[in-house]
Amino acid sequence: SRATAPAMSRTEPAAILGYPLDGPYVVTAGRLGTTARVAARDAYGRVDVGRSVVGFRGEVQRGNSGGPVVDRDGNVVTTVFARRQDSDDGYGVPNGAVRNALANVGPQLETACVAE
DSSP states (O other): OBOOOTTOOTTOEEEEEEOGGGOSOEEEEEEEEEEEEEOOBOTTSOBOSOEEEEEEESOOOTTOTTOEEEETTSOEEEEEEEEOTTSSOEEEEEHHHHHHHHHTOOSOOOOTTOOO
């Protein structure tokens, strides 16, 4: 089912923060979209059962992934993860999904290749 995030509207201004194309820090104007549950392919090309994504308008380039999209008050509303096919617009991971992932992080890993 499709749901709209309560704090967002299709016309709310936003800023996409990041280092596109391995360049300097850039702030790009954007517009927030809606949060929707969609079927999508995973990193291996398999169709995923579904995930929630936040759509937004604004130029997304390689290097923006992992960066925040903020609202007019500077609050992070989503984390960029993809550029829309045949468009400059993008998709983000909803904050709730990021919080859940962080809550499930295990203990720090130790490896033999890290020098102290």
